[in-house]
Amino acid sequence: MNSISPNLNIMIKASEKASKLLIRDFGEIENLQVSVKGPSDFVTNADTKVEKILINELLKSKKNYSILSEESGLIKNKDEKNIWIIDPIDGTSNFLHGVPHFAISIALQSHDEIVCGLIFDPIKNETFYAEKNNGSFLNNKRIKVSRKNEISRCLFATNGKKFKNVNLSTRKTGSASLDMAYVASGRYDGFFQENLNLWDVAAGIVLVKEAGGIINSINLKKIKNLEILVSSSSINEKMLKKLNNF
Numbered sequence: 001m002n003s004i005s006p007n008l009n010i011m012i013k014a015s016e017k018a019s020k021l022l023i024r025d026f027g028e029i030e031n032l033q034v035s036v037k038g039p040s041d042f043v044t045n046a047d048t049k050v051e052k053i054l055i056n057e058l059l060k061s062k063k064n065y066s067i068l069s070e071e072s073g074l075i076k077n078k079d080e081k082n083i084w085i086i087d088p089i090d091g092t093s094n095f096l097h098g099v100p101h102f103a104i105s106i107a108l109q110s111h112d113e114i115v116c117g118l119i120f121d122p123i124k125n126e127t128f129y130a131e132k133n134n135g136s137f138l139n140n141k142r143i144k145v146s147r148k149n150e151i152s153r154c155l156f157a158t159n160g161k162k163f164k165n166v167n168l169s170t171r172k173t174g175s176a177s178l179d180m181a182y183v184a185s186g187r188y189d190g191f192f193q194e195n196l197n198l199w200d201v202a203a204g205i206v207l208v209k210e211a212g213g214i215i216n217s218i219n220l221k222k223i224k225n226l227e228i229l230v231s232s233s234s235i236n237e238k239m240l241k242k243l244n245n246f
Contacts (some may be wrong), residue, residue: 014057091175117203132133180204190231
């Protein structure tokens with residue numbers, strides 16, 4: 001196994017602990033699909049419980065770090081330069097409908113830069129992680145972005161309305177963090193979407209960069225309504241040209 005920092009180790013352990021509850025709750029979802037009320041209240045509850053476990057685990061080791069989370073917003077602690085950015089269930093709608101494609105996403109922002117990121121898919125047991133200047137990994141194996149350079153052979157992930165009719169082969173999967181992890185690992189050649197939140201993409205930013213990909217500049221002080229354009233370096237210019245023409 002490659003050497004990982006104490007911070008990343010904390011993130012991995014926190015996500016593994018929280019995922020046990022998530023997997024159990026996902027099993028319950030199937031029973032709730034057929035009820036009249038449906039599982040939406042249950043999912044909100046699952047989101048909150050998972051977030052609580054993550055925050056508790058992360059603050060056990062780094063009690064002064066601040067927190068930015070989907071459910072709780074910004075929690076300022078003594079150290080405002082180091083911020084854990086958390087999305088307890090990225091792909092909530094998939095989770096809600098019993099679709100096994102969602103992830104726990106945790107990033108560490110230090111002095112206006114994402115230095116560490118983890119995206120954990122508990123159902124497929126896939127852990128994507130990266131640290132600044134240390135590469136990107138999937139379950140301890142080094143990953144790199146795709147090397148394809150013919151755009152007609154490429155597959156892109158997207159969502160939302162803005163890029164609805166763009167002339168590219170696309171997929172809508174419902175989880176921005178996994179879309180970015182899949183770009184980092186070469187499964188997708190690129191990903192573009194608007195109206196995202198920082199917790200959807202923070203971990204993916206460092207994953208894509210460390211896997212050799214290119215990402216548009218992101219203002220980390222802006223928490224909502226972010227537009228993300230990421231791809232492998234070999235296809236980036238061609239992708240942006242298509243999107244600009246569109």
